[in-house]
Amino acid sequence: MNKTARNIYLKKRSLDEAISILYNNFDIDGYIGDEVIKSTEALGRVTTESVFAAHSSPNYHAAAMDGIAVSANDTYGASEPSPKKLKIGSEAVFINTGNVLPDDKDAVIMIEDVNDPGDGTVEIIKAAFPFQHVRSMGEDMVATEFLLPMGHIIRPFDIGALLGVGRTEVRVKKRPRILFVPTGDEIAEPDSGPLAKGRVYESNSAVIGAMAMEDGAETNRIAVVGDDLDRIKGTILDNIKQFDIVIVIAGSSAGTKDYTRAVIDDIGEVLVHGINIMPGKPTILGKVKGKLVVGLPGYPVSAVMTYFNVIRPLISRMLGLGEYPYERVTATVLRDIPSKVGDDEFLRVRLSSVDGRLIASPLPRGAGNITTMVKADGIVKIEALSEGLMKGDSITAFILRRKDEIEGGILAVGSHDISLDLLSGDLSLHFPGYSLASVNVGSLGGITALRNGECHLAGSHLLDPDTGDYNIWAVKKYMKEMPVSIITLAHRTQGLIIQKGNPQGISKIEDLKREGVVFANRQRGSGTRILLDYHLKRFGIDPAEIEGYDREDFTHMNVAVRVLSGRASCGLGIAAAAAALDLDFIPIDEERYDLIIPLKYLEDKRIQALVEVIRRDDFKTKIRALSGYDTRDTGREEIVK
Known part of the structure; x- marks a missing residue:
């Protein structure tokens, strides 16, 4: 390939077409296998089989209170006017919470309801009923009883239940292994010191990697590779067997030094080059030695939107979780927002609750402005065939913050002033849960x-x-x-x-x-x-x-x-x-x-x-x-x- 030639997009695809091509070329549901791990290490993992109790919990009749273990029959007739005495050892056994109930006893009387006169007996003023203050064998779960379904994300209390019924190990989906390959002569490592003019710090792998880990993947990253076709190619080939997905960052567009498409074309197959989404159009999807290789745009917001729309749903499917459950809300558009026909545009918005309705305020659109993601409360999709949104339109947004955080927001519209930023910070400092958006x-x-x-x-x-x-x-x-x-x-x-x-x-x-x-x-x-x-x-x-x-x-x-x-x-x-x-x-x-x-x-x-x-x-x-x-x-x- 002429290394100075400019790329031309292959036929650009709609987002749905791109996803369909992926699923037609990869067995996404069976793309990663499963493994058996310790239950104590299973937080956030996804079960690949139904889980049943190995034994009952508890596996014995246990005292539920500190007190005395008794036979209910021996307590009948006890009352305040006519207390009843029980012999310690034969008729009453002192017992602590969780202790095994003696075989000849079927109830527990709380210690605060017991009088000990010190003569080898205890005195009670109320009769007990069978299994009073007793945790019966299998009260929580009986051996062989169903505990967790297949495709379940293990939570902290699930771990407790697993251990409680003797399941010290559990079979789960492996985590998708993702390798990030940042590229570009202008890209500097974040810890490399002051930037020379024309250079930028590499942050995309940290952002996308953190999101992937939140979604259940394992991630790794190599040092920045320059705009060197052979080095990029060698890096992919050296690592492709060890990882499920290789993500090449930058180099996916149509510039003379955008080599990702040429590399994938040389060692594998380019499935998609160009998706009709904005930001995120230059995305590349390819196949090398049976593995998925993704070319992410270098602009930070473009990379994030490609992750939201392509990679996150993919990880969710690989883990057997189906469609990713974005939480959505309905909001009203603050002002007219024109949009380019032909691309699905994903717009960053602030969301504020005003008079019982959510107001969506658009943030700047620049694909390089990662700080707009910091400020964004949600993402709104403008359909490809739409010319935009009109002021007052009702729209659906998937949210990036908790609803209570959004409800605690104050919306200031008007003139800009630096002191508003100070006010926003102090408001959140002195009144956690409240925020100010401008x-x-x-x-x-x-x-x-x-x-x-x-x-x-x-x-x-x-x-x-x-x-x-x-x-x-x-x-x-x-x-x-x-x-x-x-x-x-x-x-x-x-x-x-x-x-x-x-x-x-x-x-x-x-x-x-x-x-x-x-x-x-x-x-x-x-x-x-x-x-x-x-x-x-x-x-x-x-x-x-x-x-x-x-x-x-x-x-x-x-x-x-x-x-x-x-x-x-x-x-x-x-x-x-x-x-x-x-x-x-x-x-x-x-x-x-x-x-x-x-x-x-x-x-x-x-x-x-x-x-x-x-x-x-x-x-x-x-x-x-x-x-x-x-x-x-x-x-x-x-x-x-």
Whole structure:
């Protein structure tokens, strides 16, 4: 093969077609065998045969209480007015919980109901009935009785039951053995020290490997292999006999150094190259010496989605568990989400319970953004023939967190602020089970979402040009029918974020129209955009004179990153964003950043906890540590009806 030739996808397959091809080429149900292991080591393993009791549990009549063992017949007639005495040894035997019941006894009287006068007898005031306080032989399980079915995942108490009935060993499915082969000249080992420009740490094998272990597989990993066709080929051939699945990470797409398809084609058979899913399209499924070889895309989220859709169901079938039981919920889409026709798109979403319904807020779609998986509560599938989802659509999501974690979430929609991240952390610290999720759509977008009942609160810093005040005017204008509480989070300094050393000599708003100055702007509806437009109008500057005015970023940090990368000369944002990336900053205005909360939510325990955290001194200290922040009014509340 020409090592610089560009790959061309074989016929791309739908997800269902790809899975069908796999099952037609491999005996998935019989792909791995079984083994006998110690019951004490069987947690999480899957039984391959029905399990029956080897002996009874208990296998003798046992005392269930501390006391005296008696024959019930000897106790008849005992009462408080007429206590009965029993001879110790012949009529009453002291016994402890779990002891074998003497053959001539059939009941136990608790020690607290026994009086010992010290004359060789005991005195009782109540008759016993047969098998009182006695665990009968086989009470828990009788020898040969059915205990566990085939295909059962062994739990901690199952282990106790197995040992209790004499089953010290159990036959289970072997764990699928998976080998990860990370590839790429640009890939560095995580412990290799600081990264050179153009290199990234290898993390996919850790992520996918951890998920596979959770799902019942054994995993192994070799050191990163460079973009070397022969080394990749040799690595697969050297290990294929020892493993059930070999997963080659990266090199599955259509680049000139994407060798996975060529390697599999040379030493085996490529079954599928390209699946109509997004992210995850470049996935390769192949067969080498009777074993499955998978080419995973290098982008982290693409790799995760391929695992969710292909590998996880495969492991589940191999273990005899059938279809993987994703837990699903119904939610309402927060805003329009267009999608590409022809691919099943798997969208990461935040899920929040607002007024008794779940709201799904889409997260950024980038296939390389593994942090979106950290933030995601669920995954939504947009069908291949759909052009997307409309605001208000009812959708089904499979969830990545427990339902109680989702129910404990607060949804903030509106303007972005770094202090919201601090607030989220402190909320979870002081009130475990509660969390704060932020969706950045700008101040006006947040107010609109509040008005539509789509969130719990909105972050806002909307300037009233006439009065110089913030947010109250917008609430009165756009939320006339909804009484709210406006709680100040902080005062913060907005200004021009500029490159270190200010190479273009930018000093004021008027410099934005200079030739060669490229501006990083915020999105329409954001408080920062409104502040910029206020100053442009004040200085008589036409937005058309500013290069970059029409390009939009959605957070202060995005603006700062654009400046840091050299794609922009400057941008309007908060001082803390400039300080975080060691950029220079020219102050323009101090503004007030508020949280707008409908009054009805002030009775919600989640919101009460949030407000309590805002007013804590330790939280205010953390805000003051941010560059350009002031907490003189933090926690102050104003009711607007």
